[in-house]
Amino acid sequence: MTTLDRHPFRAFIGERLAALRALRDPLSSADEAALEAARAEAEALRRAGREQGYPELAAAAAPVLSAPPEVVPKLTLRLLRLLEELVDPAWWQSPAQVLVVEGFSGLGETLRERLDAPNRRVRVATSAAGAERLLEEEGFALVVLDLLLPDLDGRSLLCRLRDDPRTEQVPIVVLADADGEGLRAECFAIGADHFFDHAADPDLLAVAIASTLQRSLSSRRDTSFDPFSRLLGRDGFRRKLRRRLARRAANPTPITLARAQLLILGSDDPKTVPSAGQLDSLLREVAAAVQETLRPKDAVARWQDQELAILLHDTTLEGAERAMRRVRQSLLQRRFGSGRPGLRVDLRVGLAAVEPGADAESALEAADRALLAARGTGAPGASEPIGRGSDRILVLDHEPEVAFVLERRLTREGFRIVRARSADEARAAFDEGAALVFLEARLPGCDSFALLAELRRRAGDRRVPIIMSAHARRGLDVARAFELGADDYVLKPCGARELVARVRHHLRRNATPTVPEPARAGVMTGLFSGDQLFEFVQMLGLNAKTGRLSLSGDALSGTLSFRDGRVVGAWSTHPDRDPLAVTTHLLALESGRFEFRPGPVPAAAKPIATVDSLLLDALRERDERARGGRPR
Structure with a gap:
């Protein structure tokens, strides 16, 4: 009996995964039958997610049902990646654990009913001391923290969790009574990821927790091999780097790391511009061309989205600069695109020499900073120190007084505010670059949720936080906002301190430059x-x-x-x-x-x-x- 046979739900996910993989190429060609088939698969996955305790699966499948045809391939790709994770044996061999720390609310059992699944366990602690014992003994992927505890102020426990290296990066969802803007602002400042009232809809809370957990696990999963581009993955690259550093201890030789972002400069034929589903194969083609130009012992891996990591053995920083110039010259002389070559591509490169005695993580961080510096200057390659990045905040709210208050308060904090008065203005301003977006949930004459989904699509590989706002917390609206990619949902009027705390919280967690342009030829x-x-x-x-x-x-x-x-x-x-x-x-x-x-x-x-x-x-x-x- 196979592993899939032992887990019927996992077998179901495996079947849906195979069906959606078969639809990727037809979807890229705008095949109407493939579009209907993809939506049917998404509906089956949405129902299964709700029935089997996987709200994050329902959240990923729901947008496919109503999205415009041109957006469906990208949403399907997102759904495929989630399914890849759900069928991975690692998810079933070691379930992710959620710790609920509650005082008197009884919410732990409610969340256990909604979130417990074959690959996910909910543990409940009824005091701060009990929580700390569990955290000492076991590892948790997410913590739900009630501020009202019998033996300690929940804020003190929140501080302890953020000061502990074992939990400093673990997502924390805070629960409390609605006690004014000061408490919310304080929690976000300390390090909370989400803040909910005790009276929050349990179903909405479960969606938020499951989605946050899924994103957290995805970012930390072993990525030795990228199944989409078929390139070496993050963890595989890390292991190669560690082995090379270990050998260098006995035989000192120079090592340089490169981080490279793929830039699509244009096409000989507009029809060859890749869809989301074709970017994986494009990156694989480009990586093969890079490897041809480099030496066989140099390693090339997919780091994230449209970025490569390159390990250059026995190479000084000056030698790496020459090597990457040759790589870029080779790429610029070619055309890419499976079946219909015509795409012109380049790389934006950051280089970092690995200093003697440096460990793998510090070396990777140095390469990351070098790429961020290249992005910040707009240059194809750079080694300047990282700059502050964009501080431009886009506000779309039909109430002039609300927009005015947002503008006045955030301007005082040093941000530049761009006010849009229509969806068209918002699109134009967003394309020009924004560090963060405030979007009203109920815009007259405009579907705010459709605009939210469009902004997420237009962002591409940019990570731009989007905060939705409304006068009332409607459960369906909040759930739909999170499903479509909102990072936060606030009630109007929002207090000044809470507003600033939320903005700084999201920008702090979104530290990479907010406007990595896809191409800068001739800029x-x-x-x-x-x-x-x-x-x-x-x-x-x-x-x-x-x-x-x-x-x-x-x-x-x-x-x-x-x-x-x-x-x-x-x-x-x-x-x-x-x-x-x-x-x-x-x-x-x-x-x-x-x-x-x-x-x-x-x-x-x-x-x-x-x-x-x-x-x-x-x-x-x-x-x-x-x-x-x-x-x-």
């Missing part, structure tokens, strides 16, 4: 002051450039779209919506940062005015401002 960036912006815009006009110019000053930011050297679109944070006025306000900026990104703009867009006339209007506005007058 021009820099600072401007005085008349430098005028001169740059004149250059765009004289050279008939097409693309988007993003501008950011002390009090204003926005984007101008150029086609053949003429301004055909404008958007900014200024309350004025008239395109001509918006363009004038932006061009009147006297100092700030610019970025010009070549690329197509909507064909229907009509020129606002000639560049010369726009610059003349901007000059008049500057003069009026200098005289103390009001710009028109």
